[in-house]
Amino acid sequence: MKTKATPQTTQDLLAIFNDFFGDDLHSAEVVNPSEIHLLVDETMFYEGAAFIHSNLLFKSTFITLVATDERRLNNQFNLHGVFLLKAQKVVVTLITGLDGENPSYKALTPLIPAAEWLERELHDLFGIEAEGVDLKPLVLHRGWPKAHPYVMHKDVAKDTPIELTDTDHEFGFTSPASAHQVAVGPIHAGIIEPGHLRFCVTGERIHHFDAQLFYTHKGIEKMAEGKTIYEGLTLAEHVCGLCAFSHSLAYSQAVESLCQITPSERTQAIRRLLLEMERLANHFADLTAICSAGGFGFASARAAYFRESIMQLNKHLTGHRFLRDFNTLGGLKSDLQAATLDMAFETLDKLKSPYRQWVEMLYNKDSFLDRVEGAGLLGKQQALDLGIVGPSARGSGVVEDLRHDYPQGMGQPNYPTFSVPSQTDGDVRARMQVRIDEVYESLMLIRQTLSTMAQDGVDPAAPTKPLKPNPETPGIGLVESAKGGLLHWLVLEASAPVPTINRWHVRSASYMNWRGMAAATMGNNIVPDGPLVNKSFNLCYACSDR
């Protein structure tokens, strides 16, 4: 039997796409060593996505759908479908123009279920119609006026006032008369963010679960339009507090790739280090939450202490507990002194043995294991279909990690080797175990980074050199945050003295994982497991709502 050779280079890929699209391919270009843009006819958008998504030679992951309003230029909306080809480590963007009056296209959701939220969001904010999918409102709540403006259109002012008329919640299911509904939120009992969750139950058993999110929708993407790239960086760090550094890194990578800046080796190393520090802080917070939802108070308090030591170390390293205001475009705001790094090394080293004891304690506690084992099942196929990312995907046997699959996304093609921990059970314990193992990997990566730190300074390249953005080309930053892969997608506009933002799109890890959490909650659980399953995903509302 003859097998086809896996295409390796971008040139191989261009040949394949030329072959597939034929005359419908308006242009194909390699914009960056590892990014391909394909401009296709509207009729070929669905077919193209199907070809990329289902071709086994590519090992493709669907990343996002972004629209831009180009009506002033050529009376059309541009739609960009972004895919990561893991086999070639290449990002392919499929671009098509949609009619400016009645924008519509054939929905991708039936083919790629992960696209559902994005297509509903496009309808809410842009008025773009995806044909073949239920476009019930996602971002906009029921109280929005019937004839509301499409807020992401360029001709709609940023602060257009919106009068809410009705504040009820509408849900995608009807419960049988005998079923009871448990409504939670939007203001929760604990200190967590707002969202309305509804469990449909008979006795203890959960039949159905649905969530009304986007309460904290602030229109950050619209807010950023017209701001300078530096103001944009501040906003990027404020999309989400917990993953502030990952967002900062993804944003700066998007700008750096557009402006053709290569940060110094030392900058790269410190960024790697801080990314792992953020991961440690988040994983300890998640483990705290899982233990507390599982009723193991002692373990929870200890994990909270681990987290606090990382936060204090972050403050010592960068002057900020959440690592904000340290990274900048093309470099870092200040360097880390050798003595500070030594101290970090020591603190983390001291953490290792109590942490190992702590893990041992968890696994010796049968009553705790009884809670986490078998709860909140998420199957591998489900995780793949819904496009789940991060530890939640790895707990279900989907071995994906952007640091491994596409380190170019954070501007570091030569990322050090590490093992990607994964589990196959898909339950709360599996997701917890992935985080436990990743803590060891992070400690290893930090140790390795510290021992091979380059000495070439961290001065940002940007303020001294003029930036050369290419207005038509979007820049991409893809970073593996603690909660999973996140994307910043950016189009700039050349203006003096620094470029401004034309369109900015953020697709966070939590945005993709919410539907996975809902699916896992519905998987034969009882009501008290609801919070436990929720905490095993530990999703962020802020970066999903934006």
Next chain:
Amino acid sequence: MYSILKSWLTAGRLTVPASELALSEATVVRLEQLEALSKSYRKALSRSVMIRHLDAGSCNAEEAELLALANPVYDMSRFGLEITASPRHADILTVSGPVALQLLPAIKQTYDAMPEPKLVVAVGDGACYGTPYDTTYACLGPIDKFLPVSVYIGGDPPSPSDILAGLIECQKQLSSLN
């Protein structure tokens, strides 16, 4: 399990002493708000209080720091400060983040559900000044446009010790007015 208990029992004190909780410069207590309360209300609020937190549209950093108040390092309950699950039991409402449009009805309902006496404490730059966010169709600015705020604990986000020191300062002011 025994070895872990032993090592932690001998680890010594983790908690920050109250004397080391310094008031941050970004904290502002609006005395006129406290003076407007009756004497008995001030007395009630200067003792052990129940706190309800309300995220009005924050970036989640303030929530993380408020959660840290319960960890062994800050241990807020030693000052008689407790988080309560319902606004019906709360004396103090801590608010974080700029006000998000779709949350406004819930924000008003939460405040109305609180019995008198009650105080609002804005935590973080988002709630205090609306920064770094601009107002948009869905982002309506700082919380004091909608609720009467007595204490502003600024910061991006304020650290757990800033928050704790701010809450304690508010109580000190209340008792000194009596």
